[in-house]
Amino acid sequence: MGGYVLGFQEIDQTQVAIVGGKGAHLGELSRIEGIRVPAGFCVTTDAFRRIMAEAPSIDNRLDRLSRLNPDDRETIRTLSAEIRWIIEGIAIADDLAAEITLALARLGEQAAYAVRSSATAEDLPTASFAGQQDTYLNIVGPAAILQHISRCWASLFTERAVTYRLRNGFDHRKVHMAVVVQQMVFPEAAGILFTADPVTSNRKVVAVEATLGLGEALASGLVNADAYKVRDSEVVAKAVATKQLGIRASPGGGTHEEAIDPERQDQPVLTDAQVVRLAQLGRRIEAHFAHPQDIEWCLVDDAFQIVQSRPITTLFPIPAVDDQENHVYISVGHQQMMTDPMKPL
Template identity: 35%
Template sequence: MDVLWLGQPACHDLSMVGGKVACLSQLAADYRVPLGFCLTTVAFDRWTAGEGATSPPPPFRDALADAYLGLAERCGVPDPRVAVRSSAIDEDGRNASFAGQYETYLNIMGIEAVIEAVARCRESLRSPRVLEYRRKNGLSLDSARLAVLVQQLVPSDVSAVMFTANPVTRDRSEILINASWGLGESIVGGTVTPDTFVVRKRDLAIESRHVAERSG
């Protein structure tokens, strides 16, 4: 299956949709999640098998274009702005998170722009940065497989990333939240110093907070 929509049962299969999409699809079962679809690892495997083609083959382009038009219909917008997000099968692992390693493209609009962003996400699977990260973490390139999520973009004044276990202290009784102005990619990519809050799970009390200095 080349395209799966968030919330479909098959969209929980990590081997087909990668860690990010599998988790989002599970979340979509009980919470409001922006609409989106996933180009599966199967679709990218078929593309790669096409003698190393750098541009997407016609069947891949057609499936992506049809899905984007379907998203436009569901959103009620002719050319919805989307986030194009990599979702690898081995990201968010116990020993390697791959945070900020693969590419994400925001504010993408129109079929051709989406196709280009998806192709660039695919290229990031073997970027020098990712190859070095895999080497340092003892991960074989043979196991590298990628899916890509195309998801309705929600404009935001403030964004946050929440860890349900403190990744700094490894304390599972704490929640760590990083927050900053604008879209969340600046936090994940490390281009801003976010505000940081540590919250105690037991009673949701804030144990500590650090508000980053703002320039200007």
């Protein structure tokens, strides 16, 4: 494709600076044999830099943001809202819009798409930034997609994203935004898979969460999910939740909440065989990235499609070894205090 747009087939995990964390992982996922990834492309960070260059008034606001305390929520809210308003008001240049529209035409310009933020400080081994920027589902038509690309650029400056960067020491000026445009899938079920148990950190246990409809219901906390644990290709634990609501795609674009039929509310979302098959896909992805993964999946016509994979950032690190022996690691914390009163010196 052109200078501002890269198809997934042109992307690998080394290109975070160009397509952001999410885009780089999707490109790499597309290269793994046996892993299905919905087709798409990335609008690169060069496009974002070009947009930002057309708004010099943002510079002063970025200077002010960088000096704020992360707990100064009111000032952060005000400044970040001003920056988003400026970015969304910048018209996308004709040549850039034409390049995006051409990429859409190759995939089907009247199809539905997910328009997803992909920041350069996102899905990193040490900081996930999960949920800090915006994603828009079931967007139809070139004009709407261009509008939502602008919204994704602006979402680099949501209040929560700005606060997260301040707390974690990321420079606002050094983080850039790419945008993923990906063919929409309309799943019967969706959810999250962890290739290491996020509660116990057991790397031999795969944890799966599943809900009916789009995974957004789970990500937003709208519903309780079925939970499964898999070890050695066997489901070793299962908890089926009551699922009263789901999120579905709306015919005219966007999404809506939908009540689940009462007879389905207490039924398992996945069969045990499907859970085991999903866990095996997770292990294949983990082996490719050589790190435990947090994976977003969809089930369409009994086939699993992967829409994101990122490193799990909360696991206690295990020292690297080059043998096949068993090892025991002990983590020891020590605190010492004096409880007696201290006399004045």
